[in-house]
Structure formats: C-alpha cells, structure tokens
Amino acid sequence: MTDNYEVFKKQILSLTGIDLNSYKENQMKRRIDSLILRNKVSTYSDYISIIRNDRDKFEEFVTYLTINVSEFWRNPDQWDILEKQIIPNLTGLGTVKIWSAACSTGDEPYSAAMLFNKYFPFDRIHITATDLDKQVLKKAKEGIYEEKSLKGLPIGFKHKFFRNISETSLQISDEVKRCVLFKEHNLLKDPYPDNFDLIMCRNVLIYFTDDAKNHIYEGFNRALKKGGYLFLGTTEQILKPAEFGFTSVSSFFYKKV
Numbered sequence: 001m002t003d004n005y006e007v008f009k010k011q012i013l014s015l016t017g018i019d020l021n022s023y024k025e026n027q028m029k030r031r032i033d034s035l036i037l038r039n040k041v042s043t044y045s046d047y048i049s050i051i052r053n054d055r056d057k058f059e060e061f062v063t064y065l066t067i068n069v070s071e072f073w074r075n076p077d078q079w080d081i082l083e084k085q086i087i088p089n090l091t092g093l094g095t096v097k098i099w100s101a102a103c104s105t106g107d108e109p110y111s112a113a114m115l116f117n118k119y120f121p122f123d124r125i126h127i128t129a130t131d132l133d134k135q136v137l138k139k140a141k142e143g144i145y146e147e148k149s150l151k152g153l154p155i156g157f158k159h160k161f162f163r164n165i166s167e168t169s170l171q172i173s174d175e176v177k178r179c180v181l182f183k184e185h186n187l188l189k190d191p192y193p194d195n196f197d198l199i200m201c202r203n204v205l206i207y208f209t210d211d212a213k214n215h216i217y218e219g220f221n222r223a224l225k226k227g228g229y230l231f232l233g234t235t236e237q238i239l240k241p242a243e244f245g246f247t248s249v250s251s252f253f254y255k256k257v
C-alpha cells in the first residue's frame with residue numbers, strides 16, 4: 001500500500017473496536033494487504049471508504065481479519081487428554097461452568113457439551129461461548145454445519161446429536177444447543193466473565209503480541225475458580241505459567257494455583 005498503516009490501524013480501531021496493535025504485525029498486515037488488493041484498490045484510505053459505506057464489505061473485512069476456521073473435535077489428542085486427565089477432576093461438581101473464548105462458529109463449545117454430557121446431564125453443563133465476530137456467532141447459534149467440519153468428531157456423537165437437513169449439511173440437536181450461551185466479547189478490551197471451572201481458548205493466541213497474550217493469561221486466571229483449568233491450542237503453550245498463577249498439568253492444560 002502506498003499510504004500509512006499506522007493511520008489505518010487507528011481508523012480500524014474506531015470503526016470495529018479491534019486494536020490491530022495487539023496482533024502480530026507482519027502476519028496481519030500481509031493478510032490485510034492481500035484483501036485490499038483483491039478489492040482492487042491500492043491505498044488504505046480508499047479501502048476505509050469502501051468498508052465505511054458498504055455493510056457487506058465491512059463484515060467481509062471483520063470475518064477475514066479474525067481468521068475463524070474451526071472444526072468439531074479439532075486436534076483429537078487434546079480432547080483425549082481433556083477426557084482422561086482433566087474431566088475426572090471435575091466430575092464431583094454439581095454444575096460445570098465452561099468458557100469457550102474465541103469460539104468461532106461454535107464447533108468447539110458444542111464439542112465440549114457433547115463430551116461433558118458423558119459425565120454430566122445437559123442441565124448441569126453451562127457453557128459461555130464468546131467471540132468478537134458477530135457473523136460467526138450468528139452461524140454458531142444456527143448450529144448448521146457442513147459434513148466436512150464434523151469429520152474428526154467421534155461417530156457416536158454425530159449419530160446421537162446431529163440430523164441431516166440436506167445432502168451435505170447437518171443440524172445440531174436442541175439439547176446440545178441449550179447448554180451453550182453465545183455472546184459477543186473482545187478478549188482485548190471487554191471485562192471478563194468469571195467463576196469458571198474450565199476455560200478453553202484455542203487457536204487464537206498465536207495471532208497476538210506477547211503483551212496482548214500476557215493480558216489474556218492474567219484475565220483467564222482471574223476468571224477461573226481456584227483449581228480451575230485453562231485449555232490452550234496445540235501451538236500456544238505458556239512459557240512461564242507460574243508468572244500468571246498457573247501450573248502446567250499436561251500438554252496445553254494449566255491449573256490455577
């Protein structure tokens with residue numbers, strides 16, 4: 001682009017509430033530049049005028065920026081650890097309170113609901129699922145998925161909790177839906193909910209700067225009950241967990257001290 005990215009970042013903050021300074025700059029700028037070129041403009045200011053005046057283009061930008069790929073049972077080894085090593089410590093609870101932070105289209109919180117239902121009735125599973133992107137939350141609430149996003153899900157869950165609504169798409173059952181409450185939430189600026197037994201935040205921290213990640217680890221620690229667990233993505237381990245009030249209990253699982 002021929003003009004100033006610093007000015008663009010300020011304009012994006014005021015238009016969307018997303019602070020690009022908290023995202024790793026090279027990666028994010030490359031993505032944005034390629035989207036702008038696809039829109040056949042060559043300056044940030046021309047692109048700003050487009051998204052200011054065209055709601056669809058604005059939403060396309062937010063959705064593109066937030067990189068919302070997801071799938072059910074993503075990284076199966078991690079779900080196995082959750083079931084075998086973490087859930088046994090939670091089964092004594094009356095109700096389990098879970099936060100799926102940066103939940104995208106709902107694949108992650110719904111996977112958690114199905115897994116926890118092996119150990120808890122649905123009315124004792126309370127999942128708060130949040131994301132900053134309104135579009136993905138809308139899709140999550142609809143609960144309709146393409147066959148391919150379920151390819152990793154254990155077959156028993158698929159048979160029990162989904163019904164085909166067309167040749168290629170399936171809808172998740174109301175009993176699973178009912179235990180997940182979707183809400184808009186920006187991890188970088190909104191106050192955090194609290195009192196959770198488990199927080200899952202996967203495949204989003206990789207996009208943030210170290211300062212932003214530290215802010216989020218501190219927030220998650222406060223949001224957990226004592227002894228609660230934090231579940232991160234496969235490439236997102238905390239280097240010094242003790243500095244944030246955690247001990248490492250297994251790969252990508254941390255416990256609040």
Ligand SMILES: C[S@@+](CC[C@H](N)C(=O)[O-])C[C@H]1O[C@@H](n2cnc3c(N)ncnc32)[C@H](O)[C@@H]1O
Nearest residue numbers: 066068070102104131132133186187202203204
């Ligand atoms: C790659 S998806 C991860 C979805 C799911 N956790 C998984 O692992 O499959 C990343 C999600 O993070 C969300 N996101 C990005 N920045 C965020 C922020 N500051 N606050 C909340 N969500 C954010 C995006 O909208 C996107 O839906």
